[in-house]
Amino acid sequence: MEHSSVLEVNDVSVRFGGLTALDAVSLKVAPGEIVGVIGPNGAGKTTLLNVLCGFTRPDEGQVLIDGRRHQHLRPHQLAGLGVARTLQGVGLFDGLSAIENVMVGTNCRARAGFWSALLGLPRSDREERRLREAAGQALDRVRAGEVAASRPAELPYGMRKRVALARALAAQPELLLLDEPGSGLAEGELAELGRLIRELAAGMSLVIVEHHMDFMMSVCDSLVVLDFGKVISRGSPREVQADPAVEAAYLGSSGPGGE
Numbered sequence: 344m345e346h347s348s349v350l351e352v353n354d355v356s357v358r359f360g361g362l363t364a365l366d367a368v369s370l371k372v373a374p375g376e377i378v379g380v381i382g383p384n385g386a387g388k389t390t391l392l393n394v395l396c397g398f399t400r401p402d403e404g405q406v407l408i409d410g411r412r413h414q415h416l417r418p419h420q421l422a423g424l425g426v427a428r429t430l431q432g433v434g435l436f437d438g439l440s441a442i443e444n445v446m447v448g449t450n451c452r453a454r455a456g457f458w459s460a461l462l463g464l465p466r467s468d469r470e471e472r473r474l475r476e477a478a479g480q481a482l483d484r485v486r487a488g489e490v491a492a493s494r495p496a497e498l499p500y501g502m503r504k505r506v507a508l509a510r511a512l513a514a515q516p517e518l519l520l521l522d523e524p525g526s527g528l529a530e531g532e533l534a535e536l537g538r539l540i541r542e543l544a545a546g547m548s549l550v551i552v553e554h555h556m557d558f559m560m561s562v563c564d565s566l567v568v569l570d571f572g573k574v575i576s577r578g579s580p581r582e583v584q585a586d587p588a589v590e591a592a593y594l595g596s597s598g599p600g601g602e
């Protein structure tokens with residue numbers, strides 16, 4: 344069944360002891376939409392991403408994926424729901440080549456692959472070929488096909504991040520969650536990443552948490568601005584930039600002569 348939102352978050356609150364990390368946060372992500380989550384340090388961005396992928400269970404509110412409510416979403420259920428996530432940093436296995444790292448991402452969709460791996464059985468040649476082909480396609484999509492045989496340690500940081508992105512793509516997600524995809528990248532690499540993400544949005548929705556403001560302004564269709572766990576503004580990048588609530592938060596924090 345088709346739904347107008349791939350993801351819907353309704354009034355989600357998360358508390359850590361006395362601290363309210365998210366306070367009645369709501370957002371919607373439409374098919375093919377790129378939604379950016381921005382805000383100062385400690386605003387609740389990572390906590391929100393953690394709720395979306397089931398790492399953190401909300402104290403209140405609900406998360407709907409493809410119109411279905413997931414009160415007790417577990418991380419291992421994500422691939423089955425068409426959700427993939429990249430982590431802050433890279434998180435690749437050093438002992439595997441780039442393509443083998445990406446095959447880990449494809450494998451989670453293959454039930455037989457799981458059972459045969461558990462039982463220590465060799466994969467069938469056909470299965471192996473299929474996974475390798477899918478992983479190769481994911482690497483090509485992020486323009487990292489030429490490093491398929493390299494180990495992560497042999498690759499520059501920007502390329503390792505692309506391999507990590509390919510691994511998330513290999514699960515063929517409908518919704519891709521990117522946690523600081525631009526961190527540690529040089530200016531040129533950021534621009535390239537922005538183009539890549541725009542291309543990916545042709546076939547999936549994305550939620551991005553990222554500190555590089557210019558990158559977010561140019562890449563995202565819409566932005567959600569968090570401050571102290573609350574959504575203080577939302578809309579297109581232009582709308583958010585012109586929102587008096589954003590200016591008020593800025594003036595309230597450091598002021599024009601501050602940070």
Ligand SMILES: Nc1ncnc2c1ncn2[C@@H]1O[C@H](COP(=O)(O)OP(=O)(O)OP(=O)(O)O)[C@@H](O)[C@H]1O
Binds near residue numbers: 362387389391
């Ligand atoms: N597991 C936890 N236990 C206690 N407090 C936490 C936990 N995780 C986050 N917090 C607190 O919740 C608030 C929101 O943190 P979060 O990491 O989501 O913010 P953020 O916007 O991602 O920050 P940054 O930009 O620095 O990554 C912060 O005050 C943080 O200290």
